[in-house]
Amino acid sequence: MKLPIYMDYHATTPVDPRVLDAMMPYFREKFGNAASRNHPFGWEAEDAVEAARKQVADLIGANAKELIFTSGATESNNLAIKGVAEMYREKGNHIITCVTEHKAVIDTCKKLEKQGLRVTYLPVQKDGRIDLDELRAAITDKTILITIMTANNEIGVVQPIAEIGAIAKERGILFHTDAVQAVGKIPFDVNALKVDLVSISAHKIYGPKGVGALYVRRRNPRVLLAEQISGGGHERGMRSGTLNVTGIVGLGKAAELCRQDMEKDTERLRTLRDRLNQKLHENLDEIYINGSMEHRLPHNLNISFAYVEGESLLMGINDVAVSSGSACTSASLEPSYVLKALGAGDDLAHSSIRFGLGRWTTDEEVDYVVDKLTKVVRRLREMSPLYEMVKEGVDLSKMQWVTH
Amino acid sequence: MAYSNKVVDHYENPRNVGSLPKDDVNVGTGLVGAPECGDVMKLQVKVNPETGVIDDAKFKTFGCGSAIASSSLATEWLKGKTVEQALAIKNTEIVAELSLPPVKIHCSVLAEDAIKAAIADYKKKQDEAKGVQPAAEHAQPSA
Ligand SMILES: Cc1ncc(COP(=O)(O)O)c(C=O)c1O
Ligand code: FES
Numbered sequence: 001m002k003l004p005i006y007m008d009y010h011a012t013t014p015v016d017p018r019v020l021d022a023m024m025p026y027f028r029e030k031f032g033n034a035a036s037r038n039h040p041f042g043w044e045a046e047d048a049v050e051a052a053r054k055q056v057a058d059l060i061g062a063n064a065k066e067l068i069f070t071s072g073a074t075e076s077n078n079l080a081i082k083g084v085a086e087m088y089r090e091k092g093n094h095i096i097t098c099v100t101e102h103k104a105v106i107d108t109c110k111k112l113e114k115q116g117l118r119v120t121y122l123p124v125q126k127d128g129r130i131d132l133d134e135l136r137a138a139i140t141d142k143t144i145l146i147t148i149m150t151a152n153n154e155i156g157v158v159q160p161i162a163e164i165g166a167i168a169k170e171r172g173i174l175f176h177t178d179a180v181q182a183v184g185k186i187p188f189d190v191n192a193l194k195v196d197l198v199s200i201s202a203h204k205i206y207g208p209k210g211v212g213a214l215y216v217r218r219r220n221p222r223v224l225l226a227e228q229i230s231g232g233g234h235e236r237g238m239r240s241g242t243l244n245v246t247g248i249v250g251l252g253k254a255a256e257l258c259r260q261d262m263e264k265d266t267e268r269l270r271t272l273r274d275r276l277n278q279k280l281h282e283n284l285d286e287i288y289i290n291g292s293m294e295h296r297l298p299h300n301l302n303i304s305f306a307y308v309e310g311e312s313l314l315m316g317i318n319d320v321a322v323s324s325g326s327a328c329t330s331a332s333l334e335p336s337y338v339l340k341a342l343g344a345g346d347d348l349a350h351s352s353i354r355f356g357l358g359r360w361t362t363d364e365e366v367d368y369v370v371d372k373l374t375k376v377v378r379r380l381r382e383m384s385p386l387y388e389m390v391k392e393g394v395d396l397s398k399m400q401w402v403t404h
Numbered sequence: 405m406a407y408s409n410k411v412v413d414h415y416e417n418p419r420n421v422g423s424l425p426k427d428d429v430n431v432g433t434g435l436v437g438a439p440e441c442g443d444v445m446k447l448q449v450k451v452n453p454e455t456g457v458i459d460d461a462k463f464k465t466f467g468c469g470s471a472i473a474s475s476s477l478a479t480e481w482l483k484g485k486t487v488e489q490a491l492a493i494k495n496t497e498i499v500a501e502l503s504l505p506p507v508k509i510h511c512s513v514l515a516e517d518a519i520k521a522a523i524a525d526y527k528k529k530q531d532e533a534k535g536v537q538p539a540a541e542h543a544q545p546s547a
Contacts, residue, residue, distance in 0.1 A: 309442055311468035315407070315415055327442045328468035331507065335442065347439035383421050383472065385446035385464040386439060401438030402521070 004319040005365045009358030010153050016206040022253040026246040034243045045245045052252025059255040061189035068214045068235045073180045074104040076199035076214040080176045081108045083225030084145045092142035098122040099341045128157035128291035145174045150182035154338040155291035156300025165194030184258030196223050207254030211247030270298035276366045283374040299357040304348040307387040308380040316376030325352040408503035414473035422462040424448040429533045432526025434518040443467035447518035458482050470508040474515035
């Protein structure tokens with residue numbers, strides 16, 4: 001087993017060697033510009049881009065014509081939300097989203113609010129999912145877009161996308177989903193889910209960084225977007241800029257591999273994740289899973305280890321790459337807003353660890369992480385004034401803390 | 405973030421972890437921070453009533469590596485100091501000794517606060533012991 005162990009597959013994933021092999025020729029001999037219409041270099045590049053479009057479309061049950069390539073999901077989210085807000089301004093000025101969305105959605109919505117749009121940020125329930133009745137109640141005749149992520153990047157909680165899609169359809173509202181963490185990992189079909197816009201990122205599915213896609217429905221309804229980057233009119237005028245051919249080829253290959261291996265990968269990862277969860281629970285008391293276990297990505301686990309602080313925990317397992325929702329690990333000194341939104345108390349946010357398993361995670365690695373974490377949690381609890389107080393019977397919630 | 409060697413050393417080999425009997429009149433206990441903020445420090449000193457010198461100090465900390473290191477270092481520095489000398493310890497000295505980056509300065513502030521709170525508790529208990537009124541609960545926030 002090689003150290004350090006990577007267990008942070010929600011942050012990014014390594015490029016699969018098969019993906020890299022597919023990309024290589026497009027750096028070398030097949031270096032053409034996909035927009036060059038009058039020589040074989042251009043044709044070759046264009047063919048490769050169109051093949052990749054098909055590969056991505058196949059992964060999500062779409063038509064290849066409905067995919068636009070971007071620089072990643074941050075751009076896809078921006079294009080979807082700003083593009084709809086601008087294009088459908090006449091129709092309405094209200095967007096519905098949710099508090100646990102990725103910053104690329106939240107901050108885009110905040111920016112639109114400054115420009116006069118109204119945004120509703122739905123809360124989530126204890127399990128991390130939105131309440132569909134609250135969604136229905138938030139809809140007005142000015143609502144033009146609902147944007148709710150498929151799976152959360154911290155807690156892995158999967159939202160009721162098909163139900164949201166049905167509500168949106170019924171009310172004639174466009175539905176965008178940031179599906180970065182879900183596409184390629186769990187079944188996702190744009191028609192079954194009734195989604196109109198879908199953000200995808202290559203580097204979360206074993207493809208390269210800096211490339212992504214946006215699915216834009218063409219029929220039933222035909223979705224129009226105001227371009228956010230102007231120029232040569234590439235990608236049906238919705239996203240100008242010379243296409244990142246190597247990246248797009250990589251995204252396509254990555255999508256194809258995910259489609260081929262999804263069932264097998266999912267089963268394997270779920271087993272590994274459950275083993276991680278079960279062993280941690282066997283070894284340690286007072287550990288709490290953040291978010292729904294039932295509606296969760298198979299490769300995600302997010303646990304709070306009560307009475308120990310996340311950064312000190314990470315320091316003790318420094319040969320394991322995971323992340324924490326603790327404030328001490330963030331530049332803002334604010335604990336994870338996603339965990340806070342679950343309402344479990346900030347103290348548990350400070351004590352949380354996110355595990356993201358992936359294609360190269362092994363049994364051996366899981367066992368190593370369990371072992372190491374158990375030792376460190378025990379050691380830090382011996383050092384924790386909170387643990388001591390609880391053992392003495394003090395109710396921490398009734399304490400008057402001297403804050404600074 | 406990369407940690408300084410001294411922070412790592414205190415994290416891996418914390419000095420003086422533990423607890424002193426908090427009802428002892430010669431023991432002062434400081435408890436600062438809050439779980440919601442991600443940091444709680446408990447620091448205790450035991451003062452020799454004859455000499456006024458701190459002959460033992462213990463800590464327990466819930467917090468990041470820098471918070472653990474700051475409190476561990478504080479207990480080292482406290483031993484052998486008089487109460488007045490202890491009150492002169494500044495957080496900036498902890499920052500310098502541990503090479504803490506700017507975002508971790510508040511961890512050292514917390515350690516200074518914990519020292520002050522422990523000494524204040526000790527003084528309060530001494531005054532109460534000398535006075536007529538029955539010794540009240542220690543200065544720890546009551547449950
Ligand atoms: C849910 C979610 N949305 C959007 C993004 C941004 O994707 P990209 O890195 O491709 O811009 C990420 C990744 O950080 C993510 O996890
Ligand atoms: S205790 Fe949070 S940064 Fe040190």
